[in-house]
Amino acid sequence: xxxxxxxxxxxxxxEDDRILALVADNGAIVYDKFRESYPNRFINFGIAExxxxxxxxxxxxxxKVPFTYTIASFLTMRAFEQIRNDVCMQRMNVKLVGxxxxxxxxxxxxxxxxxxxxxxxxxxPGMTVFSPSGPLEARKITRExxxxxxxxxxxxxxxxxxxxYEADYEFEAGKGVILKDGGDAVIFTTGSITPExxxxxxxxxxxxxxxxxxxxHTIKPIDKNIIIDSAxxxxxVITVEEHSIxxxxxxxxxxxxxxxxxxxxxxxxxxNGVFAGGYGTYDEMKELxxxxxxxxxxETIGCLIPT
Amino acid sequence: MIEKSGAPDKINQLLSKAEAxxxxxxxxxxxxxxxxxxxxxxxxxxxxxxxxxxLKITPETIGSPDRDRFILSKGHACVSLYAVLADLGFFDKxxxxxxxxRGSILGGHPDMLKIPGVEASTGALGHGxxxxxxxxxxxxxxxxDYKVIVLMGDGECQEGSVWETAMFxxxxxxxxxxxxxxxxxxxxxxxxxxxxxxSPLADKWSAFGWQxxxxxxxxxxxxxxxxxxxxxxxxxxSLIIANTIKGKGVSFMENVPIWHYRMxxxxxxxxxxxxxxxxxxxxxx
Numbered sequence: 001x002x003x004x005x006x007x008x009x010x011x012x013x014x015e016d017d018r019i020l021a022l023v024a025d026n027g028a029i030v031y032d033k034f035r036e037s038y039p040n041r042f043i044n045f046g047i048a049e050x051x052x053x054x055x056x057x058x059x060x061x062x063x064k065v066p067f068t069y070t071i072a073s074f075l076t077m078r079a080f081e082q083i084r085n086d087v088c089m090q091r092m093n094v095k096l097v098g099x100x101x102x103x104x105x106x107x108x109x110x111x112x113x114x115x116x117x118x119x120x121x122x123x124x125p126g127m128t129v130f131s132p133s134g135p136l137e138a139r140k141i142t143r144e145x146x147x148x149x150x151x152x153x154x155x156x157x158x159x160x161x162x163x164x165y166e167a168d169y170e171f172e173a174g175k176g177v178i179l180k181d182g183g184d185a186v187i188f189t190t191g192s193i194t195p196e197x198x199x200x201x202x203x204x205x206x207x208x209x210x211x212x213x214x215x216x217h218t219i220k221p222i223d224k225n226i227i228i229d230s231a232x233x234x235x236x237v238i239t240v241e242e243h244s245i246x247x248x249x250x251x252x253x254x255x256x257x258x259x260x261x262x263x264x265x266x267x268x269x270x271x272n273g274v275f276a277g278g279y280g281t282y283d284e285m286k287e288l289x290x291x292x293x294x295x296x297x298x299e300t301i302g303c304l305i306p307t
Numbered sequence: 308m309i310e311k312s313g314a315p316d317k318i319n320q321l322l323s324k325a326e327a328x329x330x331x332x333x334x335x336x337x338x339x340x341x342x343x344x345x346x347x348x349x350x351x352x353x354x355x356x357x358x359x360x361x362l363k364i365t366p367e368t369i370g371s372p373d374r375d376r377f378i379l380s381k382g383h384a385c386v387s388l389y390a391v392l393a394d395l396g397f398f399d400k401x402x403x404x405x406x407x408x409r410g411s412i413l414g415g416h417p418d419m420l421k422i423p424g425v426e427a428s429t430g431a432l433g434h435g436x437x438x439x440x441x442x443x444x445x446x447x448x449x450x451x452d453y454k455v456i457v458l459m460g461d462g463e464c465q466e467g468s469v470w471e472t473a474m475f476x477x478x479x480x481x482x483x484x485x486x487x488x489x490x491x492x493x494x495x496x497x498x499x500x501x502x503x504x505x506s507p508l509a510d511k512w513s514a515f516g517w518q519x520x521x522x523x524x525x526x527x528x529x530x531x532x533x534x535x536x537x538x539x540x541x542x543x544x545s546l547i548i549a550n551t552i553k554g555k556g557v558s559f560m561e562n563v564p565i566w567h568y569r570m571x572x573x574x575x576x577x578x579x580x581x582x583x584x585x586x587x588x589x590x591x592x
Binding site: 040041043045046048050051053054055056057058059060061062063064081082085086089090091 | 372419420426427428430431434436437438439440441442443444445446448449467468471472474475
């Protein structure tokens with residue numbers, strides 16, 4: 001996902017000389033091509049995220065289009081007031097690209113996990129929030145971000161994340177994508193956990209449960225239509241996110257369901273008021289934190305048959 | 308520009324301009340029902356020297372990419388800026404009488420989306436400098452020769468973000484960037500030295516790679532000379548320590564922390580009006 005982003009940014013830089021790459025001492029080798037081709041348009045701010053974001057806002061006020069990039073937890077939290085005041089309040093055309101969504105930086109521990117970034121970015125007035133589920137989508141979202149005249153947050157996983165699409169598809173910002181169809185339950189997923197949800201979908205199928213899987217790549221604005229439409233045709237709605245269930249995808253879906261009076265069994269799967277725990281591989285982290293395919297299957301069945 | 312050979316008329320004009328701005332500040336805040344009076348009074352001469360003599364910015368050049376930029380990072384002193392901008396015709400003077408009221412464009416901190424001539428929405432401290440550094444960097448990238456002036460409070464130097472940019476600006480040789488510190492030695496609750504001292508300011512900024520100069524922040528001649536000859540040193544950002552008096556012009560407010568955000572009663576109002584030579588204040592509704 002990371003490489004797809006940087007490739008797309010490199011392409012965009014060739015098409016539009018207003019585009020700048022700003023980093024906070026992160027992204028060493030992957031930016032080499034950009035740095036060599038556009039040495040004056042690549043700026044490493046060092047370990048100073050707050051400064052990077054405010055300077056980006058100043059650059060944007062002069063017509064530049066800065067893409068700021070660093071570890072998602074540092075970008076969104078260390079520099080939160082800078083994002084709120086200098087970028088959002090002043091409606092500056094700054095892109096914020098966070099790497100390391102969820103707990104993909106598994107054994108680096110919770111300082112390096114981004115598990116409330118969608119909640120806080122979503123709350124900011126004027127902010128568009130994207131959460132790509134794979135490399136192809138990350139690429140499309142990066143190009144989309146450049147078309148938006150205003151603040152955008154893109155939540156990336158890391159390099160080497162699997163592709164979820166078998167073929168190219170029509171991307172539309174703010175529109176969910178049906179990855180698998182089925183009527184027994186609807187599972188909304190976003191970002192890095194999507195391959196795990198697809199695995200769960202397969203396991204459910206072997207048990208005779210056909211679930212619809214919808215990829216919500218745009219967390220804000222949320223696709224109300226696909227939520228309402230899908231939820232009214234099923235008896236159980238499940239949301240899955242590698243993120244806190246407070247304020248992210250689950251909350252966004254719940255808001256739509258509640259405000260449209262849709263009575264349906266509902267379960268948010270994700271971190272429930274805790275930091276991601278444990279160490280190990282990324283797959284082990286999913287198991288340790290209730291986000292493995294097995295967990296998703298169990299939660300889905302539990303939602304279908306309430307105890 | 309003021310000629311050294313002496314232009315007493317010009318200086319006298321600027322001095323009376325400063326007096327008028329001071330009166331205007333007091334009236335706007337008192338009639339508007341609240342604001343930061345002493346912080347606004349301490350930057351009057353700085354703003355007058357900048358806007359009436361040194362900055363290349365007029366109501367006609369508001370959107371020009373080559374205009375000089377002034378950023379009031381200590382946004383709570385905004386009434387001083389409002390008085391100057393209105394006097395120069397950036398917006399209608401009648402707006403000053405609506406300060407802080409429903410429907411006005413003028414609030415207790417400046418909003419760049421609402422007020423013509425305001426370059427940055429400030430209020431939270433430690434934001435104006437990095438935002439200004441971004442503008443300065445864009446100027447270097449695009450080979451434009453505008454200046455970016457950021458006015459900060461001395462207490463504002465307690466914010467960590469200030470020092471992130473202090474490092475950044477010298478590393479990028481932003482000599483089109485100038486920070487003025489309104490060194491009145493007081494913050495909201497007390498003297499800086501009784502809370503968290505920021506001294507020695509000159510040594511700190513020099514160590515961060517800035518060229519530093521001290522000035523009497525109420526001496527328009529001195530300020531004008533410095534502002535007209537920026538950068539102080541090529542390839543280095545400039546830092547001007549302007550020694551000022553918080554509450555300058557109203558004797559009982561000068562250097563008294565309690566006045567940071569407080570409104571005078573009727574008797575105090577009378578005294579202040581006498582000292583500032585204000586004829587009358589509209590009664591607050």
